[in-house]
Amino acid sequence: MLVVKNINVFYGVINAVKDISFEVNEGxxxxxxxxxxxxxxTILKTVSGMIRPASGxxxxxxxxxxxxxxxxLVKRGxxxxxxGRRIFLNLTVQENLDMGGYIQSxxxxxxxxxxxxxxxxxxxxxxxxxxxTLSGGEQQMLAIGRALxxxxxxxxxxxxxxxxxxxxxxxxxxxxxxxxxxxTTILLVEQNARMALTIANRGxxxxxxxxxxxxxxxxxxxxxxxxxxxxxG
Amino acid sequence: xxxxxxxxxxxxIGSIYALVALGYSMVYGIVKLINFAHGxxxxxxxxxxxxxxxxxxxxxxxxxxxxxLLCVILGVTIxxxxxxxxxxxxxxxxxxxxxxxxxxxxxxxxxxxKADPRMFANLFPGSKPFLGLxxxxxxxxxxxxxxxLMAALSLMVSKTKIGKAMRAVSEDxxxxxxxxxxxxxxxxxxxxxxxxxxxxAAVLYxxxxxxxxxxxxxxLGLKAFVxxxxxxxxxxxGAVLGGFLIGVFESLTKGFISSNLADAVVFGILIVVLLxxxxxxxxxxxxxxx
Ligand SMILES: Nc1ncnc2c1ncn2[C@@H]1O[C@H](COP(=O)(O)OP(=O)(O)O)[C@@H](O)[C@H]1O
Ligand SMILES: [Mg+2]
Numbered sequence: 001m002l003v004v005k006n007i008n009v010f011y012g013v014i015n016a017v018k019d020i021s022f023e024v025n026e027g028x029x030x031x032x033x034x035x036x037x038x039x040x041x042t043i044l045k046t047v048s049g050m051i052r053p054a055s056g057x058x059x060x061x062x063x064x065x066x067x068x069x070x071x072x073l074v075k076r077g078x079x080x081x082x083x084g085r086r087i088f089l090n091l092t093v094q095e096n097l098d099m100g101g102y103i104q105s106x107x108x109x110x111x112x113x114x115x116x117x118x119x120x121x122x123x124x125x126x127x128x129x130x131x132x133t134l135s136g137g138e139q140q141m142l143a144i145g146r147a148l149x150x151x152x153x154x155x156x157x158x159x160x161x162x163x164x165x166x167x168x169x170x171x172x173x174x175x176x177x178x179x180x181x182x183x184t185t186i187l188l189v190e191q192n193a194r195m196a197l198t199i200a201n202r203g204x205x206x207x208x209x210x211x212x213x214x215x216x217x218x219x220x221x222x223x224x225x226x227x228x229x230x231x232x233g
Numbered sequence: 234x235x236x237x238x239x240x241x242x243x244x245x246i247g248s249i250y251a252l253v254a255l256g257y258s259m260v261y262g263i264v265k266l267i268n269f270a271h272g273x274x275x276x277x278x279x280x281x282x283x284x285x286x287x288x289x290x291x292x293x294x295x296x297x298x299x300x301x302l303l304c305v306i307l308g309v310t311i312x313x314x315x316x317x318x319x320x321x322x323x324x325x326x327x328x329x330x331x332x333x334x335x336x337x338x339x340x341x342x343x344x345x346x347k348a349d350p351r352m353f354a355n356l357f358p359g360s361k362p363f364l365g366l367x368x369x370x371x372x373x374x375x376x377x378x379x380x381x382l383m384a385a386l387s388l389m390v391s392k393t394k395i396g397k398a399m400r401a402v403s404e405d406x407x408x409x410x411x412x413x414x415x416x417x418x419x420x421x422x423x424x425x426x427x428x429x430x431x432x433x434a435a436v437l438y439x440x441x442x443x444x445x446x447x448x449x450x451x452x453l454g455l456k457a458f459v460x461x462x463x464x465x466x467x468x469x470x471g472a473v474l475g476g477f478l479i480g481v482f483e484s485l486t487k488g489f490i491s492s493n494l495a496d497a498v499v500f501g502i503l504i505v506v507l508l509x510x511x512x513x514x515x516x517x518x519x520x521x522x523x
Contacts, residue, residue, distance in 0.1 A: 049410075070411060071411075073413075074411070075413060079411075088401050088408070091397065098397055099398070099409070
């Protein structure tokens with residue numbers, strides 16, 4: 001579904017992502033794990049066209065998207081739930097969802113909104129509230145709901161559990177599993193490596209911009225070096 | 234009675250300031266640029282309408298239509314050619330570019346139309362009695378048209394898809410893009426709306442003040458800019474309120490103190506606002522994201 005081949009990404013002279021290749025197959029949950037600054041967010045931003053790789057190519061659903069503009073990718077079924085949620089704080093909950101469904105027809109927006117509200121009843125209760133007044137967990141739900149409005153085939157999530165209380169973390173991971181069951185392929189970036197590997201099929205381990213290890217999630221969970229570096233020994 | 238008539242005069246010129254201030258404010262809201270060329274759009278709109286009516290004898294409504302069209306094309310072209318390439322540069326470069334464009338347009342107008350003022354024939358002659366006063370039709374039309382346009386604009390921004398997209402883009406361009414919003418188109422659309430309002434303001438202004446000259450846009454633009462800052466730049470109701478307030482202050486100063494002081498009062502207000510509450514009346518006291 002998603003094939004990333006030998007991409008290099010620079011910020012000025014900093015080579016943040018070095019010759020990285022990986023793939024995500026339809027129906028999978030794939031996770032990228034790695035320490036802060038390893039290059040995880042940069043990879044997602046490159047896939048969604050927010051930044052351009054200096055070299056390499058990216059293929060999504062069989063077509064080359066390396067230089068496709070960011071705003072054209074939703075239509076192809078790619079969603080990116082960014083790090084730090086980045087919902088529109090000055091817009092209401094409902095307006096945020098409207099923006100998520102920007103490319104949909106207005107009748108579809110209605111139907112999609114209903115399904116988002118069914119999944120997240122809290123959001124329905126707060127639909128006319130300014131999004132900036134939501135709690136962290138609600139904001140993350142809104143960020144995911146907003147992405148769902150685009151009917152994604154592949155959803156990329158960047159640290160969805162960041163800054164949330166443990167009970168909410170469990171809830172978010174539960175939602176990701178459900179979305180995957182319902183047919184959405186998932187590319188998940190997490191610092192919470194244990195949780196991510198628990199729900200994922202496969203994982204890639206990143207260190208300072210390089211992939212140092214890739215395996216099934218099951219194997220990574222018992223890998224000594226992974227345990228030592230990311231699972232707390 | 235003279236108080237009431239000064240206030241109505243103030244509302245009349247104030248609604249013109251408000252229309253122009255909306256252009257400053259919306260553009261600032263979306264690209265964080267004080268578009269100093271905006272005043273010159275007014276001047277272009279005025280000359281276009283004047284030329285078509287006085288020289289080519291076109292019916293007024295067609296002339297106004299073409300004036301709006303020309304201003305929209307000009308505003309959007311300036312944005313695409315001059316501002317867009319600098320969108321990620323330092324803001325001072327953008328500001329200097331805007332001032333450059335403004336001077337360019339002013340000088341171009343002097344070259345094309347000469348520096349001496351031209352007479353613009355009032356499109357709405359006559360007057361009507363109102364609350365014991367005799368109000369010119371131009372005043373009534375100006376206030377009515379402005380109020381309708383402002384209501385339509387605020388409805389558009391709050392309810393329509395493009396209006397919500399404008400707000401989303403002004404908050405976070407990268408994320409708006411991820412939603413499938415074409416950010417460039419949305420920004421161009423904002424410039425188009427601002428320029429159209431400026432063209433309409435130009436015609437309304439000329440109906441009451443009858444003289445047009447190449448520099449007319451600078452003072453009008455500057456006062457509208459003060460109005461936008463007073464209300465809170467980037468905030469649509471702020472531009473409207475700011476426009477009316479500046480108009481009324483100016484008119485009362487002219488009526489009861491001295492005509493010569495009116496401009497000083499307007500810029501005095503700017504200084505006071507910048508000292509006391511730089512974010513303006515409706516502005517949140519939030520630190521600006523850079
Ligand atoms: N906008 C930026 N400008 C310069 N350097 C950046 C920028 N964003 C990230 N970096 C650098 O790129 C590297 C990778 O960052 P990032 O992809 O955010 O890592 P992660 O998401 O794994 O924490 C880090 O060294 C970071 O400092
Ligand atoms: Mg990150």
